[in-house]
Amino acid sequence: MIKKDMEIKEEKVSRRNFLKTAAVATGAAAAMGFPTIVKAQTPITMRWQSTWPTKDIFHEYALDFAKKVNDMTGGDLRIEVLPAGAVVPAFGLLDAVSKGTLDGGHGVFVYHYGKQNALALWGSGPGYGMDANMMLAWHKYGGGKDLLAKVYASIGANVVSFAYGPMPTQPLGWFKKPITKTDDFKGMKFRTVGISIELFTGMGAAVVAMPGGEIVPAMDRGLLDGAEFNNASSDRLLGFPDVSKVCMLQSYHQNAETFEILFNKTKYDALSDKFKAIIENAVEAASADMWWKAIDRNSKDYIEMQTKDKVKFYKTRDAILQKQLEIYDEVVKKKSAENPLFKEIVESQIAFAKRTVSWDMDYNVGRRMAYNHYFVPKKVPVKPAVKPAEKAPEKAPAKK
DSSP states (O other), X not given: OHHHHHHHHHHHHHHHHHHHHHHHHHHHHHHTTOOOOOOOOOOEEEEEEESSOTTSHHHHHHHHHHXXXXXXXXXXXXXXXXXXXXXXXXXXXXXXXXXXXXXXXXXXXXXXXXXXXXXXXXXXXXXXXXXXXXXXXXXXXXSHHHHHHHHHHHTTOOEEEEEEEEOOOOOSEEESSOOOSGGGGTTOEEEOOTTHHHHHHHTTOEEEOOOGGGHHHHHHTTSOSEEOOSOHHHHHHHTHHHHOSEEEEOOSTBSSOEXXXXXXXXXXXXXXXXXXXXXXXXXXXXXXXXHHHHHHHHHHHHHHHHHTSOOEEEEOOHHHHHHXXXXXXXXXXXXXXXOHHHHHHHHHHHHHHHHHHHHHHHHSOOSHHHHHHHHSOOOOOOOOSSOOOSSOOOOOOOOO
């Protein structure tokens, strides 16, 4: 028994000596410039959901952002993105992220309109002349970011939100026949979201709000007479050309819409400063890339819908656009009286737009003249068969 105890003591001493020697050796190796082996941290995985079907270009945008984060962190932070409905319906994203059912998500602000109508100001309306890139400039440099935080705090949402991803001006919508006057909307069953609900209601439509994936089936069954969604690529993938051959281009109902990246605040706050910095920079990188991809893909699908799908595109008449602005002003006046935050955001946007839109219009040259110069066939003057005389000569009198 004594012998066994002595053997155990010797083993412990031997182990301590080994660990001490290893520590000294590690220190010496570091001093000599040899790299030390550091145990890798356990990867963090976040489960996300977008608010669109798998094939939609908007879901692709969500995957693009996730890939940027995954690549920049070397896989130490991984975002896995699921399509709409995988965990919750599209309109349920905010609640799911806030409660922690999802770690994050990719969507649009107007889908939370029922929670706090001021959120629609990052998407619905004319943007007071701003396009979506200018709206993002207001968000980052004109006070929008702080106002957005106030809006989410007002409804107790446990989220961190990033506005990004400028969208092109959205079409007025898809219809059975061309819209030629405001009265054409009277009694029409029409799909839209956000403040646009009040705008089209003011034009006489019976408005229905529904996620993108439900629109075309509803039109196919006759539950809708018309609808708007977003852009050429999404509209084509959703199947609009299968149920309508008329699309009206240009509108003020969603002239400056942006996307949103949501994180559960508890999960986001627990991340390292390094990961937070990567996320913030990935947001801006993805925002720029999204705009470039939209230009490429939307223009291709616009041509394909005309040539292959036989869709007829018409420009919305100015009288209808002017009526939209007038109705929007009435809606904003009413909402501002009911919601102080709504009013504060509107006043901030107006102040920023007054300065920046004026600069934009004065400084940036229009594209129409250059396009016509390079791509529109020039009319060749028709050369007359006989050069006209300056004065017709008098005929000689006929001889008798």
